[in-house]
Amino acid sequence: MRLEFTSTNGQSPSVNLREALLAGQAPDRGLYFLKHFPRLNPEAIAEFPALPYHEIAFRVLSQYTDGIVEPATLAAMCRDAYDFVVPLEKVYDRVHIMRLDQGPTASFKDFAARMMARLMGRFLQEENRQLTIVTATSGDTGAAVAHAFHNIPGFQVVVLFPQDEISQSQRKLMTVLKGNVRTVAIDGKFDDCQAMVKKAFADPTLKHLPLSSANSINIGRLLPQSVYYFYAASRLAKPGEDMVFSVPSGNFGDMMGAMVAKQMGLPVRKIIVPVNDNDAFPRFLATGVYEKVVPSRNSVSNAMNVGHPSNLARLVSLYDGQMDETGKIKRLPNLEAMRRDLFSSSISDDRTRETIRDVWTKYELLLEAHGAVAWAGFQDCLAVEPLNGLPTAILETANPAKFPEEIERTIGFSPDVPPAMEAMNKLPEDYDRMGADYEIFREYLLGRH
Ligand SMILES: *Cc1c(COP(=O)(O)O)cnc(C)c1O
Numbered sequence: 196m197r198l199e200f201t202s203t204n205g206q207s208p209s210v211n212l213r214e215a216l217l218a219g220q221a222p223d224r225g226l227y228f229l230k231h232f233p234r235l236n237p238e239a240i241a242e243f244p245a246l247p248y249h250e251i252a253f254r255v256l257s258q259y260t261d262g263i264v265e266p267a268t269l270a271a272m273c274r275d276a277y278d279f280v281v282p283l284e285k286v287y288d289r290v291h292i293m294r295l296d297q298g299p300t301a302s303f304k305d306f307a308a309r310m311m312a313r314l315m316g317r318f319l320q321e322e323n324r325q326l327t328i329v330t331a332t333s334g335d336t337g338a339a340v341a342h343a344f345h346n347i348p349g350f351q352v353v354v355l356f357p358q359d360e361i362s363q364s365q366r367k368l369m370t371v372l373k374g375n376v377r378t379v380a381i382d383g384k385f386d387d388c389q390a391m392v393k394k395a396f397a398d399p400t401l402k403h404l405p406l407s408s409a410n411s412i413n414i415g416r417l418l419p420q421s422v423y424y425f426y427a428a429s430r431l432a433k434p435g436e437d438m439v440f441s442v443p444s445g446n447f448g449d450m451m452g453a454m455v456a457k458q459m460g461l462p463v464r465k466i467i468v469p470v471n472d473n474d475a476f477p478r479f480l481a482t483g484v485y486e487k488v489v490p491s492r493n494s495v496s497n498a499m500n501v502g503h504p505s506n507l508a509r510l511v512s513l514y515d516g517q518m519d520e521t522g523k524i525k526r527l528p529n530l531e532a533m534r535r536d537l538f539s540s541s542i543s544d545d546r547t548r549e550t551i552r553d554v555w556t557k558y559e560l561l562l563e564a565h566g567a568v569a570w571a572g573f574q575d576c577l578a579v580e581p582l583n584g585l586p587t588a589i590l591e592t593a594n595p596a597k598f599p600e601e602i603e604r605t606i607g608f609s610p611d612v613p614p615a616m617e618a619m620n621k622l623p624e625d626y627d628r629m630g631a632d633y634e635i636f637r638e639y640l641l642g643r644h
Contacts, residue, residue: 469572
């Protein structure tokens with residue numbers, strides 16, 4: 196079967212996985228997504244409990260790569276990309292924390308970035324092409340992308356970060372890389388970095404450069420994020436039993452991984468999508484009226500400071516609605532069905548910190564702010580729907596060691612640093628510096644080609 200990726204805006208021709216991955220965004224500015232998902236039958240899913248993570252990844256992702264990537268090649272990519280553990284820690288009864296923070300940059304973004312880099316690298320090699328990934332980061336994305344594409348033939352990587360807005364450990368995760376990765380500290384804010392990157396993509400005088408963004412709207416970032424939901428169910432649920440997931444959400448890419456798993460046949464009762472003060476989605480779910488949060492609100496769970504989640508267009512399309520790239524609803528989705536499958540609440544910073552403290556005191560379980568939002572959202576859901584003791588995975592999306600100052604302020608000690616991060620902390624940093632000036636950045640890109 197040939198899988199067709201169509202644009203959520205409905206105005207671009209459909210493409211295959213390779214084309215969708217290399218293009219990122221559709222020409223009509225919509226997001227590539229599937230109308231019909233490949234399905235895994237219950238017998239296929241029943242085999243997962245006996246399989247390691249990378250083999251489950253292969254069985255899920257091979258549903259999308261038929262005729263595009265050789266099975267043996269994909270299997271090798273999965274082994275190579277997923278060579279770290281995915282701990283599921285029991286907290287009480289059937290409630291578990293799934294730690295997605297054991298990759299090289301200690302956030303869940305490693306799962307997607309590592310697979311995407313391997314797939315894109317393969318496609319480039321086949322076409323004998325070169326690509327420069329240019330990305331702006333407020334922290335986690337840049338590090339995950341830089342590590343994922345580090346030393347993959349065919350790629351140059353340029354990461355822009357705001358000099359004074361990221362933590363020292365976040366910075367070191369990018370600036371110690373050599374080879375094909377260059378990091379640039381911008382004397383400005385994250386918004387300046389993002390504006391410079393956007394300008395470069397739209398600049399006709401750079402049209403001859405092979406630039407790509409690898410940003411969060413790429414379908415190649417989304418599909419690999421469905422795998423850990425299958426994995427959690429394989430370890431926590433009985434065959435055919437419904438799962439509950441709580442996913443701390445910003446751009447809604449992570450939660451869309453759960454939606455994809457559900458579409459593919461994984462039994463899921465509820466997907467809980469807590470947000471921080473950026474509460475556009477819970478308000479929409481309650482009222483049917485969508486209003487972006489402009490400008491986005493700052494909060495302690497800073498990787499989720501998103502006023503208009505870009506993946507909402509995909510979520511809305513799954514429920515027979517249509518939302519354009521500006522957040523305008525063209526056709527209302529089936530809200531009743533959405534409310535049946537999803538629960539969402541907004542968690543304030545005070546509550547986030549209180550949750551970190553409570554969970555530590557009660558269970559000796561250390562969460563950082565993003566995981567704490569997921570925990571609090573799960574409690575909110577329980578208050579209105581008992582969920583009958585179903586197996587539950589609450590996602591911890593970053594390692595507490597990435598935010599030592601915040602953790603120290605909240606519970607009075609700093610978290611242990613994982614060995615991989617410790618080793619990197621010792622390497623010498625090397626990065627360029629630049630004012631927030633597009634002309635200088637333009638010359639910089641030209642000089643590197
Ligand atoms: C990016 C990020 C999120 C939010 O994920 P989305 O896919 O944007 O919803 C949550 N936690 C951490 C630590 C992140 O880096």
